[in-house]
Amino acid sequence: MNELLNVEHLSINFHTYNGEVQAVRDASFRLNRGEVLAIVGESGSGKSVMMQTILKLTPCMLMGGRIIFDGKDITDYTDRQMQEIRGSQIGIIFQDAMTSLNPTMKIGRQITESLLRHQKLTRAEAKEKALELLRQVGINNPEKRFHQYIHNLSGGMRQRVMIAIALACKPKLLIADEPTTALDVTIQAQIMDLLARLREEVGCSIVLITHDLGVVAANADRIAVMYAGHIVESGTSDQIFYHSSHPYTRGLLESIPRLDAPRDAQLTYIGGTPPDALNPAPGCAFSARCKYSMRLCRMQAPEAHEIQPGHFCSCFLLDEEAKAVREKTGWEVLV
Amino acid sequence: MADLTKQELYEHVGADTVQAERIAKPQLSYARDVARRFFSNRVALISIVVLAFIIVMSIIGPFMTSYDYRTTDVASVAEKLASEEGRAALGPNSEHWFGVDTLGRDLWARVWVGTRYSLLIGFAAAVVQAVIGVCVGCISGYFGNMVDVVIMRAVDIMDSIPYLIYVIIIMIVLGSGFMPILLALTLTGWLSMARLVRGQILALKNEDYILAARNLDTKPVSIMIRHLIPNCMGIIIVSLSMAIPNAIFSEAFLSFLGIGLSAPLTSLGQLISTGIREMRNYPYQLIIPSAVISLLMLSLQLIGDGLRDAVDPKLRR
Amino acid sequence: MAKYIIKRLIISLLTIFVLCTVVFFAIKLIPGDPFSGPEYTDEVRAELNALYGFDKPIVEQYFVYMGNLLRGELGISVYYRGKPVADIIKSAFPQSFDLGIRALLTATFVGVGLGVLAALNRNRTLDYLSIIIAIIGISIPSFVVASLLQYVFAILFPIFPVARYTSFKHTILPTIALALPTIARFSRFMRTSMLEVIDSDFVKTARSKGLKKHQILFSHEIRNSLLPLLSILGPTTASLLMGSFVVESIFAVPGLGNYFVESINTQDYSLIMGLTIFYGIFLVTINFVIDILYGVVDPRVRLGGNHNG
Numbered sequence: 027m028n029e030l031l032n033v034e035h036l037s038i039n040f041h042t043y044n045g046e047v048q049a050v051r052d053a054s055f056r057l058n059r060g061e062v063l064a065i066v067g068e069s070g071s072g073k074s075v076m077m078q079t080i081l082k083l084t085p086c087m088l089m090g091g092r093i094i095f096d097g098k099d100i101t102d103y104t105d106r107q108m109q110e111i112r113g114s115q116i117g118i119i120f121q122d123a124m125t126s127l128n129p130t131m132k133i134g135r136q137i138t139e140s141l142l143r144h145q146k147l148t149r150a151e152a153k154e155k156a157l158e159l160l161r162q163v164g165i166n167n168p169e170k171r172f173h174q175y176i177h178n179l180s181g182g183m184r185q186r187v188m189i190a191i192a193l194a195c196k197p198k199l200l201i202a203d204e205p206t207t208a209l210d211v212t213i214q215a216q217i218m219d220l221l222a223r224l225r226e227e228v229g230c231s232i233v234l235i236t237h238d239l240g241v242v243a244a245n246a247d248r249i250a251v252m253y254a255g256h257i258v259e260s261g262t263s264d265q266i267f268y269h270s271s272h273p274y275t276r277g278l279l280e281s282i283p284r285l286d287a288p289r290d291a292q293l294t295y296i297g298g299t300p301p302d303a304l305n306p307a308p309g310c311a312f313s314a315r316c317k318y319s320m321r322l323c324r325m326q327a328p329e330a331h332e333i334q335p336g337h338f339c340s341c342f343l344l345d346e347e348a349k350a351v352r353e354k355t356g357w358e359v360l361v
Numbered sequence: 362m363a364d365l366t367k368q369e370l371y372e373h374v375g376a377d378t379v380q381a382e383r384i385a386k387p388q389l390s391y392a393r394d395v396a397r398r399f400f401s402n403r404v405a406l407i408s409i410v411v412l413a414f415i416i417v418m419s420i421i422g423p424f425m426t427s428y429d430y431r432t433t434d435v436a437s438v439a440e441k442l443a444s445e446e447g448r449a450a451l452g453p454n455s456e457h458w459f460g461v462d463t464l465g466r467d468l469w470a471r472v473w474v475g476t477r478y479s480l481l482i483g484f485a486a487a488v489v490q491a492v493i494g495v496c497v498g499c500i501s502g503y504f505g506n507m508v509d510v511v512i513m514r515a516v517d518i519m520d521s522i523p524y525l526i527y528v529i530i531i532m533i534v535l536g537s538g539f540m541p542i543l544l545a546l547t548l549t550g551w552l553s554m555a556r557l558v559r560g561q562i563l564a565l566k567n568e569d570y571i572l573a574a575r576n577l578d579t580k581p582v583s584i585m586i587r588h589l590i591p592n593c594m595g596i597i598i599v600s601l602s603m604a605i606p607n608a609i610f611s612e613a614f615l616s617f618l619g620i621g622l623s624a625p626l627t628s629l630g631q632l633i634s635t636g637i638r639e640m641r642n643y644p645y646q647l648i649i650p651s652a653v654i655s656l657l658m659l660s661l662q663l664i665g666d667g668l669r670d671a672v673d674p675k676l677r678r
Numbered sequence: 679m680a681k682y683i684i685k686r687l688i689i690s691l692l693t694i695f696v697l698c699t700v701v702f703f704a705i706k707l708i709p710g711d712p713f714s715g716p717e718y719t720d721e722v723r724a725e726l727n728a729l730y731g732f733d734k735p736i737v738e739q740y741f742v743y744m745g746n747l748l749r750g751e752l753g754i755s756v757y758y759r760g761k762p763v764a765d766i767i768k769s770a771f772p773q774s775f776d777l778g779i780r781a782l783l784t785a786t787f788v789g790v791g792l793g794v795l796a797a798l799n800r801n802r803t804l805d806y807l808s809i810i811i812a813i814i815g816i817s818i819p820s821f822v823v824a825s826l827l828q829y830v831f832a833i834l835f836p837i838f839p840v841a842r843y844t845s846f847k848h849t850i851l852p853t854i855a856l857a858l859p860t861i862a863r864f865s866r867f868m869r870t871s872m873l874e875v876i877d878s879d880f881v882k883t884a885r886s887k888g889l890k891k892h893q894i895l896f897s898h899e900i901r902n903s904l905l906p907l908l909s910i911l912g913p914t915t916a917s918l919l920m921g922s923f924v925v926e927s928i929f930a931v932p933g934l935g936n937y938f939v940e941s942i943n944t945q946d947y948s949l950i951m952g953l954t955i956f957y958g959i960f961l962v963t964i965n966f967v968i969d970i971l972y973g974v975v976d977p978r979v980r981l982g983g984n985h986n987g
Contacts, residue, residue, distance in 0.1 A: 083885055105891075113888030120886075125879040130902055139897070140887040191887065297376065314377040322370040324377075342371070351373040514689070521693040521965055522958050523916040527700070533942065533950065534704045610819055617821045617924060619943050630819075637825045637928065644829060651822040658817035666813075 029094075030199060030231050031057040031080075036091035038072070038079050038255075047303045049075045049086060051255045051311075054330065054338075057199070057231050057248075064234045064242040064263075066278070067252030070300060073235045076252075077201050081116060082108045096198060114144040117192030117230075121204040123184035127176045133160075133187055134172035140194045159190040162227070164220060182213040189220065196228050203235045218245055239282055243267065248336075251275045254300050254311035257330075261337035269360040271339040273316045310342070318343055318355050395595065398671040405667025408660035415657050419480055422473025426458065430470035431625040438463060452645050459649050463639060471627055472650055476657070478539070478628040479609050483661075486546040486608035491601045493547065494554025495593075499585050501555065502562030513559070516552050524549035525611060532615055537623040542615065546608050554600050561593040595672035602665040606658050613654060629654040679973060686969045690962045697958040702743055705947045706736055752952035757944045763952030766937060773843055774926065774933030778918050780853040785860035785914075790907070792861070793868025794900060797876060808865050815862025821924040824855035828928060841930035852929040856921050860914055867910060871903035878902075908972045912965040919957060 038050035050072045057063045065073045079086045080093055082105055093101045096115065100108070112118075120126040128136060137156040141147055147155065153172070160168035163186040176184055185205060192200055202221060206214035218241060225232055236242060242249055243263065250260035251274065259272040270276045277296040298315035301307060307314070313323035320342060328340040342348055343357055352359070399405060423430060438461065441451055452460040459468035501512040519527070528545045535541035565571060565588075574584050590597075613630025615621040617637075622628050629650050636647030718726070727733045734742070746753070752763035796808035831851060832840040838851050875881060876899060884894045922935035930936065934953060941949035 078882075081886065083882055109888045109890060111888070112886055118886045120879060120883060122879065126883045128880040128884070128898055128902065130905060131897070136883075139884075139889065139893075143887060143889055143893070188883075191883070194887075317376045319374055319376060320370065321365070321372050321374055324374070325370075345371070347367055347371045351371060354373055514692075517689055518693045518696050521690070521962050522697055523920055523961070525920050526954060526957060529942070530701060530704045530950075530954065533947075534707050606817065613819050613821070614920070614924070618939055633819075633822060633825075637821065640825060640829050641833060647825055647829065651826065655818045655822060658819070659813065662813060662817040 028058045029056055030059045030061075030096060031233075032092075032094040033080065034092045034094075036076065036080075036093065037089035038075060038086050039089050040075070040084070040086040042304075045304050048306060049255055049303065050079070053091070053252070053255070053257045055250045055257060055260055057233060059198075059231055060225075060229065061247045062225070062232045062234055062245055064236060064246035064249045065252055066236060066239065066242055066249055068237055068300065070303075071252040072255040073252045074203050077118075077203065077233060077235060081112055081118060081201070083112075083118075110144075113140045113197070114195045115197050116199045116201065117195070117197040118201040119185070119188050119192045119203060119205045122208045123181070123188040124176065124208070126188060127184060129176055132173055132175060133179075136187070137191050137194055140191055144195045156190075156194070159194055160187070162224070163187070163190045163193075164216075165190075181209050182216060185209060185213075185217055186220065189217075189224065193224060193228055193230070196230070198230055199233065200225075200228075200230050201233045201235070204237070205234075206238070206241060207236070214241070221245075239278065251278070254306070255303065256311055256327075256340065257338075258312065258341070259337075259339045261334070261339075265334060265337040269334070269337070271333055271337070271344060271360065272312075272341050273318050273343070273357075274312045310340075318351065318357050320348065320351055391595075395671045399667055402667045402670065404663055408663040408667070411656060411660040412664065415476060415653070415660070416480065419473050419476040422476070423470045426467060426469050428457065428467030428470050430466060430474040430627065433464040433466055434461070435464055451643060453649075460643070460645050462635065462646060463643075468632075468646065468649065471632060472629075472653055475627045475629045475632050475650065476653055478622060478626060479612060479630065479654070479657070482539070482542055482546070482612045482628070483605045483609035486543055486550060486611075487601055487604035489543070489547040490550040490604055490608075491554055491597065494551035494600075495558050495590065495597060497551065497555040498558025499562055499589060502559035503566065503581060503585060503589065505563075505566075509559070512555075516555060519549070520552050520556075524552065525614065528611060528615065529618065529620065532620040537615075537620050539622060539626060542612055542621065546611055550604065550608065550611075554597070554604070557596055557600055558593055561596060562589055565589055565592055599665065599669045599672050602661070602668050606661040606665070609654075609658065609661070629657070682973060683970060686966055690966045693962050694955075694959055698744065698747060698955055699740075701951050701954050702740055703736075705951055706739070708947065747955065752955065753948040755941075755946055755949045755952075757941065757946035757949065763949055766949065767934065767952065767956050770932060770934045770937050773931055774922055774935060777843070777849065777852055777856060777926070777931060777933060778915075778922060780849060781856035781860065781918060781921075782914070784853055784857040785864055788857070789861040789864025790868050790904070792865035794872055794903075796865065796869045797872030797903075798895075800873065805869075808869065812862040812866040812869075815858045816866070820855065820859055820921045821928065823858055824852075824925050824928045827851050827855050841928075843929070843931040843933075848929075852925050852931055855929070856918060856925045859921060860918060863910070863914065863917075864907065867907060868903060871906050872899060875899050875903045905975060908968060908975065911968050912961075915964050916961055919961065 033056070034054050036050055036053045037048070039046050040049055041047075053072075053076060055063065055065075065077070067073045075084060075086060078084045079088065080095075080100075082103065088101065091101070092099060095111070100111065103111070127133075134153065134156055137159060138149070138152040141152040141155055142149070145152075157168045157172060160171055165171050165183060165186055171179070171183075171187075176187070179187065185208075189205075200221075205221065206217050209217060221232065222245060224230075234242070234246060246263050248260065248262050249266040250257050251266065251272065252258070253274045259266065259270065259275045261269075266275060267279070270279060274296070277294075280294045281296065283293055296315055301311055301314060307324070308326070309322075309324040310316070310319075310327055313319045316323065322342055328342050330338045330340045331344060332338050333344060343352060344359065351357070438451065453468075454460065457467050457469060459472055462468055462471065497512060497516075501509045527549045531545035531548060532541060535544065571584065571588055574588060579587075609629075612621055612628055613633065616628055616630030617634045619634070621631055632650035633647060633654065636643075636650055640647045724733070732739070743753075750764060752767070755761045755763055755766060758766065792808040792811065796805040799805045828840060828851060831837050839845075839848050842848055843852065880902075881894060881898055884898045889898075919935075922933060923939050924935070925931070926933045926935035927939040934956070937949065938953045940946075941953065
């Protein structure tokens with residue numbers, strides 16, 4: 027069986043002082059072994075919450091849906107059951123390594139902690155393994171670093187330590203939650219290269235959460251685009267980049283600044299702001315900002331259609347009946 | 362939806378700019394936001410009621426009885442002490458609502474007059490401390506460099522020893538009394554305020570609007586008054602509200618040591634330290650003023666907490 | 679680190695110097711002299727003044743006094759005729775120290791425990807209970823607490839002895855009375871500190887490693903929230919010291935605090951001076967040690983970074 031993670035119709039809520047926030051709505055995606063899936067969306071679109079809730083790392087509530095990991099239904103796993111999976115089968119890298127590592131604990135111990143938890147090792151063996159891991163993620167002089175604290179390290183180094191921790195027990199799945207956002211551009215490429223190399227070495231799948239389409243283009247096999255808690259479009263990199271079929275995806279792609287554009291050209295952007303997740307309006311979440319929007323879009327949320335094998339899109343514009351609107355607004359179907 | 366035809370459903374309407382630009386939460390000014398948070402805190406509101414009650418009683422309480430808080434009646438006490446029932450009659454009764462002390466003075470009047478002086482000392486000391494603290498903090502933070510180093514080292518040096526030790530020394534030198542207490546408390550109590558304000562000013566000093574004001578050659582004093590102090594007002598008020606119970610507590614502590622207010626004036630601390638001596642035989646003399654000071658401190662503390670949470674919701678858990 | 683230590687050391691020494699000077703001149707400002715009572719004849723008074731060096735010019739007295747201080751001589755008590763202040767301190771310090779340590783340990787265990795429990799049960803009954811204890815402990819003056827404890831548990835229900843400090847049973851009430859404000863302070867501080875840590879990213883990382891609940895609690899959450907507690911240990915010592923004035927004199931513990939209160943009432947200025955300076959040196963030393971310790975324990979301080987995060 028080639029499928030590692032299958033998420034079906036997942037809905038997630040969380041409480042705030044102001045009420046219930048619908049963080050994720052009816053999200054489905056799947057990830058095969060060895061694949062890199064990128065989840066793309068703007069801040070607050072629910073991509074981090076979704077992945078962290080799958081690991082039960084957030085106090086959010088699952089409102090429905092199913093999560094199948096490695097052939098097992100882990101939807102209703104308790105925290106105790108998840109403890110066996112976290113760290114050993116699924117590793118996660120957070121955005122800001124500075125705050126995500128314990129500032130008062132030596133780097134070495136933060137790595138061995140995970141090893142000792144999941145593998146039957148002596149302290150000496152764990153230390154040996156941790157040193158090996160530090161070497162593997164490209165930290166030189168690991169013996170010295172082992173006894174240091176994170177404030178002794180640079181941002182890139184910290185993220186490498188974070189990666190070493192996440193991969194310590196050779197997990198089947200690595201979730202990289204904006205792994206390069208807090209880093210300098212030059213370091214970003216190094217970290218992405220490191221992740222690509224380690225994927226080969228460890229043989230894990232990766233879910234890459236990001237809002238940076240540049241990172242995605244170079245690294246992802248498949249892409250899922252999220253908007254306001256919905257996965258609006260998903261497919262292979264080529265399908266998304268060259269045959270994007272959702273107005274939001276297209277808007278995102280058009281917003282990438284181009285160096286070859288004329289000097290006086292305006293930057294393209296998507297007007298408006300994301301909807302209020304506290305009490306969302308009926309209909310498609312993007313409809314208020316969508317210039318192709320139809321009356322139906324305001325009333326009913328579109329369902330996902332498989333428009334090409336593996337290419338899913340939730341938009342009424344693809345319907346036969348929308349032909350008139352497509353012609354009127356100049357929307358091209360790029361299939 | 363059934364009443365619309367397919368054609369109508371698929372009619373182009375375009376982006377809804379009103380909806381798309383809508384900002385969900387109503388926007389409030391900082392002060393109103395703080396007020397809204399504070400007044401939605403039930404504990405703080407109850408505390409305000411309790412505090413208001415105590416303040417009102419400290420003003421009108423002594424007039425509610427015909428007895429004066431200073432007039433002693435040793436003869437009647439001595440007479441009552443002679444018999445068992447007489448001794449019980451010293452305690453709270455319909456004549457003397459809180460009973461009388463060992464010199465025959467009416468405790469009801471004394472408790473509320475004592476509360477009055479405790480409150481006076483608390484508020485006056487806190488306000489003067491705040492004024493000194495804000496001035497020193499502003500100067501130190503705004504001018505920086507040597508001025509800052511000298512002031513902050515001085516503050517460090519004073520702060521290494523609990524201020525009550527300095528207060529005690531000053532009280533020993535000046536003798537007990539209302540003004541000496543005020544002087545002692547204000548001379549030593551401004552340190553934390555100064556440090557707090559300095560920290561804020563340092564953070565604010567490099568904000569763009571301050572730099573703009575400086576470029577316009579605005580005088581430092583008016584920059585402070587117009588821009589810096591209003592921006593620190595939140596924490597100044599919080600710190601002020603915490604300084605009031607502190608000052609009341611300090612006065613009570615001094616009274617306990619026997620160097621607080623001097624007779625015939627009285628304060629809650631003064632009454633309690635007398636009460637401790639009489640505790641074995643006349644527990645009400647300890648319990649009544651203790652209850653009043655506890656309520657007072659509790660309400661002040663809770664109001665202070667409420668203000669702090671309202672001003673800085675991040676601290677709220 | 680060396681620079682940090684030297685800086686703290688200079689400030690500490692300056693503090694002690696300033697305190698000694700202030701105390702000396704303040705006491706000299708007091709009108710009248712300790713031998714003004716009618717029991718002294720002019721002749722005896724002159725003799726006593728000469729004996730204590732009070733007849734010399736004030737600046738000279740100051741230098742003599744400072745010189746004596748350096749040799750550890752704090753003068754001679756006026757009230758306890760002829761007894762050196764240093765001897766009084768030597769005999770009284772052990773009791774105060776004993777009481778202080780008991781109170782500090784009690785407060786640490788109870789306060790930290792309450793704070794941790796409160797944070798783990800955020801917005802539940804236990805949390806509110808610990809907040810109430812904290813608020814009461816902070817807002818009710820220690821002499822009220824001490825005298826009420828004495829009244830209820832020694833007079834109304836004679837479970838514990840009323841006063842003195844001779845057996846374990848005698849230590850219980852004073853320890854509780856002295857510890858209560860610190861329990862309140864610690865539990866409040868610990869609660870906030872724990873909540874901050876529980877919500878922090880690195881605890882999420884620890885959870886993402888699959889660590890068990892108790893592993894996270896002890897090696898990440900409590901460990902990291904305890905560190906900032908060191909920073910309030912200095913002020914806590916100071917407040918315990920102030921509390922000891924009250925508690926020792928209410929429970930008649932023959933410690934420094936009791937002597938201090940007594941010396942104020944008997945206007946024994948040389949004892950007041952001696953005790954004040956002793957307190958000053960004691961606190962400054964404690965603060966100095968804590969500062970250094972903090973630098974050792976928390977790696978961030980050494981680099982001059984901020985304490986939270």
